[in-house]
Amino acid sequence: MKKVAFYTLGCKLNFSETSSISRIFQERGFEKVNFEEQADIYVINTCSVTDNADKKCRKVVKEALKHSPNAFITIVGCYAQLKPQEIATIPGVDAVLGAAEKFRLVDILEDFVKKEKTQIHASAISEVNTFHNAYSFGDRTRTFLKVQDGCDYSCTFCTIPLARGKSRSHTVASVVASANEIAQSGVKEIVLTGVNLGDFGIVPGVGRQETFFDLIKQLDQEVSNIDRFRISSIEPNLLTNEIIRFVASSQKFVPHFHIPLQSGSDKILKLMRRRYLRELYAERVTAIKALMPHCCIGVDVIVGFPGETEADFLQTYTFLNELDISYLHVFPYSERQNTKAIEMPGSVPLAERNRRANMLRILSEKKKRNFYEQHVGYETTVLFEADITNGLMEGFTDNYIRVQAKYDPILVNELKKVRLTKVNAVGLMEAEEVFAEVFQH
Known part of the structure; x- marks a missing residue:
């Protein structure tokens, strides 16, 4: 029995997919072991959101080979789809599989025997048009359930559509079935995950039949043995008042929203090609807090986007400081190949991006502590x-x-x-x- 170990870089969606890929291995007779143990095969699921994907991937490969110098090293995930040839040059990598191939890697690689050259199996992203069900299991108390994949938006800083393809989902019925399957394991909380979660409902080959609101209503009504459902992240333009009111009245959907903002400057939001302006974002926060005063609201922010002046940044800082939010995830802008933003004028020096990021991280700590202290005695x-x-x-x-x-x-x-x-x-x-x-x- 060959031993296989896994390592995941990146988001909750990646964790759900790694867990599902690991179950495919186990069903085929492989023994799953911890990454720090000696294994015959290591599968590394990569991310491409930040600019150091290459460095992180190399480091994890090196660690795997320390544990087992002759192991078969397989790379999957967003970085693998975007830059398979680049990954193939990393010493020790035996196979690279793209988005269309990662769930079939046991069939594609078969015996996992090393070859003279690194094997690359990565179709064009236009060929990635199926939805693969995935959820994490046994890794932690909460389960991450993938309900949507891909993105049809064209934000100027983002490579995710190039790495994951067009927006697509399972049906409501199939998600409910997966949630009931998870419930049998004794898990108490399911976190709904996706690339653009609020865009749920586009079934490959069929088109849009259902909505995210349809999904959360059915999960609330038809899954009896789950105590909590949590929405991982949802775009502000897709977070409707209908959804907010539903969560406020639900006994299972928890009062927690993570809502990407990216900038508090309308000028920068337009350059980013976001589908809202700051006024709409503020309206969503106000609507949530009016119905759920204790609701936790997390925010994604990018600083140092091309063209962002000090005045634009301070507008973002002031906007966030005055909003009734709970914490921030802060990202200094990083140049990504094949995006519109990389061609834009007004590049912000790296040191300045980091300074702005640090200012917002300090604000985040203050916001978080204030949110916590409001709940003492609760x-x-x-x-x-x-x-x-x-x-x-x-x-x-x-x-x-x-x-x-x-x-x-x-x-x-x-x-x-x-x-x-x-x-x-x-x-x-x-x-x-x-x-x-x-x-x-």
Whole structure:
């Protein structure tokens, strides 16, 4: 029995796909082992969102070969679709598979025997037109369920449409079936993931038949053994008032939205070819907070986009500072080949991009701490996870506050009602009640 190990770079969607690919291996008789163990085959699922995909990929390949110098190294994922020839030059890489091939890698590579040259199996992105079901399982307490893939938007900074193809989905019925399958495993929370989640409903070969709103209604009604559904990320122009009202009234969909903004300057949003302006974004935040005052709102921001002046950046900073949001994911702009932005004038020096990013990361920490402190004394439920660090375990409230507690195996994958007591020195929440001796340090 050959041993196979996996490593995932990037987003929740990649984690769901790695987990599904690992199950294909196991169904074919391979033994899955941890990445740090000796294995016959290593599968590395890559990302292309940031500019150091090459460096990260090389580093992971090197680590795999330390554990097992003669192992068969396979690279899949977004970076593999965009730059298969480049990856093929990395020492030790035996095979590179694109977006259309990654779910068939066991059939394509068969015996996983090293050849003289690196094997490349990567179709043109125009040929990527099927939807492959995927969800993570056994890796953590929450399951990431892929319900949508690809993107039809043309943001000037983004390579994802080139790496993942056109927007496509499963049907509502098939997603509900997957969620019920997951529910049988005892998982308490499902996180819905996709490239452009709100664009759910385009079935390959059929066209748009259903909407994201149709999907969340059916999941809420027809999946009985899941306590929580979480929406991973949704574009502000696709986050309708209908969806906001539904989440506010649902017992299962949690009060947590992650809404990409990218810039608080209308000038930059237009250069980015985003499908909204800042006024719409502010309206969405106001609508959420009016119905769900305790809702957690996360924001993606890019700084240093070509043409972004100091005044444009300060407009973004002020906009975010005044918004009732909970945390930021901040990305310094990075040049990506085959995008419109790389040809735009007004390049911002790297040092300046990093300075702006640091300013927003400090703002994010302040926002997050303020959000946490608003909830001290609040009674809620926490879903505890299995990871242990220095005798402590962590879990999340429904509105995404990370709670730290003394490790107790009884609490793993359990929803426990607690009272939030204080924000500790490392910025995590502490709690008490139900099992008082567990929550007191």
